Amino acid sequence: MRAQCRMTWFRGLEGVRAWLALAVLVEHVVGLTALPDHHPATRQLVHAGDSAVSVFIVISGFVITHMILARHEPYPLYLARRLLRLYPVYAVCLLLGLVSTLLLNRIMPLQPWGAAIPFTQAMARARASLAGNGLPLHLALHLSLLHGLVPDNLLFRAQLALLTPAWSLSLEWQFYLLAPLVVLALRRPDTTLLVTAIALGLYLLARKGVPGPYLMPSLLPASALPFALGIATRLILPGVPTRRSLPLSLPLLLAVALHTLAPGQGYLVVWAVLVLYMTTQSPIDPLSRIAFRLLHAGLDSRVALWAGRRSYCVYLLHFPILQLLLCAAGAWHLGYWMTVATLAIAGLPLTLLGADLLHRHVEQPGITLGRTLAARWHQATPAPASTRLTRASRPNLVT
Template sequence: MGQVVFKGIEGLRAWLAWTVVFAHLVEVSGLETLIPKAKIFDEAGDDAVLVFIIISGFVITHLIVEKKESFPTFITRRFLRIYPAYLLALLLAIATSTMLYQAILASATTPDWVIRHFMLEQDQFNNNFAAHLLAHISLLHGAVPNNILPDSQYMFLGPAWSLSLEWQFYLIAPVWVWAIQRKPLLVVAITLVAAIAYKLFLSKVFSNPSFLPGAGLWFLLGIATRLAMPMAPRLEKYPFAIVLGFCGLAVLDKRLAVLSIWIAMVAYFLQPKMWAIVDSRFARAAGMRSYAVYIIHAPIMVIALFISWQYRLSGFASVLAVGAMAFVGTVVASEFIHRWIELPAIELGKAIGRQRPVLRSRPLTVE
């Protein structure tokens, strides 16, 4: 397949990351209270994370199939890819937690459900700090149910619940991909049973599908897509009718919007044209920084919110001020993280990978 498999992936990641940023801005800035219909952007953030999960299944399967690394090499490279930037964001989030509680709980425009959430988080910060810190350092906090460690998934650094999910996936991905290539029906059945069991017995003790069985079907979709790509027909034109048809179904179930986006991307893989919206130099550059944007925007937004609160801004003035400061701060911070943390860690991971022979390796646009 080669590089064409990853055409548009970086650009899509940029769009998804900034969708999540805007969704969180809607939540914490009070825009949802001022304009109730803005809640739709919050829901778009949830969908964006699900598309991220599918992409992860697709990309990691490609790396496993093409690079054929040993598990120690694979997991070390994955660790280096996500953990250094995560650790910096986590430390900044912990350092700004008190600022967050002061600003968001004092705001008259903070939605009631957000206030309830952060009151619980403040209580956990004051009374259960060590347990939460240990869970977060292990990156397994997303697998800890709320009845054992309340608000474990969202504590300190809210967006990191999906990063914990990602780490759980990395730990079993090589076995999962190996098994599905040999016993596809059995693996699909096990994944489906695990998803049903999660829905019936565990979903109430997790705030989101941060435990791997809860998101297993989304990862499986990405895995299956990558494994099916060599058999997929080439398309001369972009199949607008198919994509628009699925987008139309999304009004019946919002989760179909996630499938629509992924179907659109798969169709894009299979046709020869390049679209600037996901494949321009700017889009690819933004995509390369998407992980840094995703992981650092929350504490940056907290700082912006605290400054707005200190200056007694309210209403739309506060929303605009927080939005502007959060955007600029996230761009600057993500550039720093990308240049000085991500890239050196990625290069170290590549060096580790070069220390052993690879049976087959093809150029990748995503590391």
């Protein structure tokens, strides 16, 4: 009974999304202003943002696998619910991203300090890619959510041209299209090895630059490992025994090993701590009790849950807002440090305000419509009693 309760409440997942979205926002404040060129220590903030996106991908593999196992929905309904969950917010942010990108392409190079930063230099090539027929092509790819498939040698910055964070959304959509088939195959002993071998082979090809160069790992095989980690965790979690303490030595040793052997893989430490937190019940020793309470305060407090429910909106919306703030700083002829201060101080509250409006008026109606479609399908084709989820046992996840 205890294991069943744990499996229907994935503690910490909602709250950690809030911290991940915040880390990505901070990374983009640092990156847009080239702050590491002035203070090299801030480069660690960029690495933290990269790890945050990787944790988002692991969580996606975990949650989507759980949905497939728990809901038993037909493929068209599954895709419709995913689309209703993602696309309304994405469409609004894509429009804002298009406007802010075109404005920034005009204003940023005119700044006295702007021409010296790498972001502005990349914008020069981006402007050429958007010129002529390039803009309709970029827009069509973004509207299809397939822009992450296109390598840079075919269309420069296809993954990032109009809404930079959406490169990972294209990656997610590729995963959603294949996830039911992959999860079904992994649950069958006769096909598990085949699917694993295919995924590993495609991953190695992507690492070698096939089918072309990508600025971000937006092609599904290139990000196969984080997705696989999330899938594998969900498949084996029912067999993981409940712990009475947090073995903190495990993530610490993992952190040391990763820092030595595989820099940039810090997302594994975050995921290890989160899994330990999910599988820990009522810690008894003082150190574990303190760690458990700190994690609970950071991941399951009301503030963390509120922000976590809006994390998808924060993730997509923050970049157009930062770009618009850069445009405003340029229009007001602010100096470099005043521009950095403007983004750092105004970026988060404006993003949270906009994200709350998007969540309540755009995202939530889409989720509700998806649930309505699912309810109608369940009424038309009632599931056997053994496979139904009661209201008390449904996972507490916004999906």
